[in-house]
Amino acid sequence: MTIYDSVKKTKLKFEPLREGKVSLYVCGPTVYDDAHLGHAKSALVFDLLRRVLEAEGYNVLFARNITDIDDKIINKAKELEISTAEIAERYTDAYHRDMAAIGVRVPTMEPKATESIDAMSEMIQKLLDRHHAYTISNGDIYFDTSSDKNYLTLSNRQSSENVSRVDKVSEKRSDADFALWKAVHDEGVAFDSPFGRGRPGWHLECSAMIERYVTSGEGEYAVDIHGGGADLLFPHHENEAAQTRCATNHELAKYWMHNGFVTIGGEKMSKSLGNSFFLKDALKAYDGEVLRFYLLSTHYRGDFNFNEEDLIASKRRLDRLYRLKKRLFGLSSPIIETEFKTNLLEALGDDLNVSRAYALIDELISSANEMLDTNPKDKLYRQNLLSSLHTVENLLGFGAHNPYEYFQFGLDEKAKTEINQLITRRTEAKKAKDFAASDAIRDELSTLGVSIMDTAEGTFWEMRD
Numbered sequence: 001m002t003i004y005d006s007v008k009k010t011k012l013k014f015e016p017l018r019e020g021k022v023s024l025y026v027c028g029p030t031v032y033d034d035a036h037l038g039h040a041k042s043a044l045v046f047d048l049l050r051r052v053l054e055a056e057g058y059n060v061l062f063a064r065n066i067t068d069i070d071d072k073i074i075n076k077a078k079e080l081e082i083s084t085a086e087i088a089e090r091y092t093d094a095y096h097r098d099m100a101a102i103g104v105r106v107p108t109m110e111p112k113a114t115e116s117i118d119a120m121s122e123m124i125q126k127l128l129d130r131h132h133a134y135t136i137s138n139g140d141i142y143f144d145t146s147s148d149k150n151y152l153t154l155s156n157r158q159s160s161e162n163v164s165r166v167d168k169v170s171e172k173r174s175d176a177d178f179a180l181w182k183a184v185h186d187e188g189v190a191f192d193s194p195f196g197r198g199r200p201g202w203h204l205e206c207s208a209m210i211e212r213y214v215t216s217g218e219g220e221y222a223v224d225i226h227g228g229g230a231d232l233l234f235p236h237h238e239n240e241a242a243q244t245r246c247a248t249n250h251e252l253a254k255y256w257m258h259n260g261f262v263t264i265g266g267e268k269m270s271k272s273l274g275n276s277f278f279l280k281d282a283l284k285a286y287d288g289e290v291l292r293f294y295l296l297s298t299h300y301r302g303d304f305n306f307n308e309e310d311l312i313a314s315k316r317r318l319d320r321l322y323r324l325k326k327r328l329f330g331l332s333s334p335i336i337e338t339e340f341k342t343n344l345l346e347a348l349g350d351d352l353n354v355s356r357a358y359a360l361i362d363e364l365i366s367s368a369n370e371m372l373d374t375n376p377k378d379k380l381y382r383q384n385l386l387s388s389l390h391t392v393e394n395l396l397g398f399g400a401h402n403p404y405e406y407f408q409f410g411l412d413e414k415a416k417t418e419i420n421q422l423i424t425r426r427t428e429a430k431k432a433k434d435f436a437a438s439d440a441i442r443d444e445l446s447t448l449g450v451s452i453m454d455t456a457e458g459t460f461w462e463m464r465d
Contacts, residue, residue, distance in 0.1 A: 001349040027228035030067040031091035101288035103397040119212035132246040136171040139183030155234035203239035226253035340388040407462030
């Protein structure tokens with residue numbers, strides 16, 4: 001397997017730190033609002049990476065943190081006049097629901113910032129002891145960037161570019177220095193620590209959590225792969241790397257992976273631009289698998305320009321897979337290793353080459369439909385085909401629905417109930433050999449836009465396009 005390393009800016013053969021095991025750490029959300037499509041894209045990319053690594057036979061430890069204390073959370077709590085804990089819990093739950101809806105698997109571990117204050121305090125103390133950090137008169141503690149000779153080697157920036165966009169503090173030794181601990185002297189949200197009451201700096205969280213929960217504590221690197229959005233490369237990941245290097249004498253990650261931005265109309269998704277598209281809103285209009293299929297359809301390193309025309313076209317592409325799955329409905333068989341699986345894994349093993357993977361799926365669907373038209377009862381072929389579709393489901397995370405229910409998306413429960421009642425009445429009419437009533441109900445269903453199919457397993461229905 002090869003992956004593109006964001007620091008070395010080239011594809012590298014993946015060689016894990018420990019045979020058969022992979023540690024993957026991804027920066028998670030700051031839970032002060034609902035997840036948008038940018039969050040979804042990043043979560044899907046690393047969910048796909050995890051699936052591919054597992055399919056390659058690795059035991060993957062996948063960690064994704066939750067930032068549940070931050071100035072944004074505090075401001076939202078003030079706005080809504082509730083506690084920061086309530087805000088964090090509300091939006092953590094919402095994030096979990098949204099991620100589940102698009103098929104993102106639950107991480108192996110999900111440490112929270114508020115539960116890791118002692119780990120952060122330990123790292124701050126190490127940095128102070130090693131003279132990589134200093135305290136100013138108000139009790140704030142800063143990382144001394146000049147003390148790290150390798151600072152900026154991650155993002156390959158020039159020192160003249162490295163100025164703080166937030167902290168303008170006269171006592172800082174350099175504008176590039178960043179906060180490790182923010183002292184709190186009033187009644188604001190704060191935590192006890194050896195340095196007094198305060199809050200941790202954002203950059204500190206992941207470094208401390210990785211040391212506490214993920215790393216083995218041995219070797220040249222803390223984790224195999226560290227990932228996140230491209231906007232995190234600087235300053236967040238640069239600062240994480242510096243903290244870890246200076247506190248532990250090992251590097252944070254062997255490989256760094258970053259996904260591109262999600263844009264709408266060519267602009268980076270940003271709440272300040274007013275074009276943030278919440279995932280929960282997209283899920284009201286489209287099935288989660290449709291969004292997954294669409295958001296994964298371009299290579300993870302490129303920027304993704306969201307527009308509804310492309311989303312609709314992408315849905316039609318996924319529809320073809322489900323129409324093929326309908327032709328195999330009711331078939332069950334043991335999972336068979338297929339040539340298709342080998343080819344699909346080879347494509348995804350090439351730095352998650354989804355373009356090639358999707359092309360392989362399109363080729364499979366076309367050839368399968370031709371074969372089933374010619375020889376629909378070839379049991380061995382059908383079993384191999386079903387195994388190939390299971391491979392798509394396991395590796396890429398779509399194709400898991402009942403194929404008939406997939407085409408029912410968008411109907412409310414009342415409408416579904418009414419349709420099911422009509423189908424039940426039709427079934428009863430057929431049993432009673434009242435074919436006139438049965439045909440009348442079929443016509444009524446057709447008028448509603450419902451197509452039905454009678455099978456040995458029962459009658460199934462879907463909405464026509």
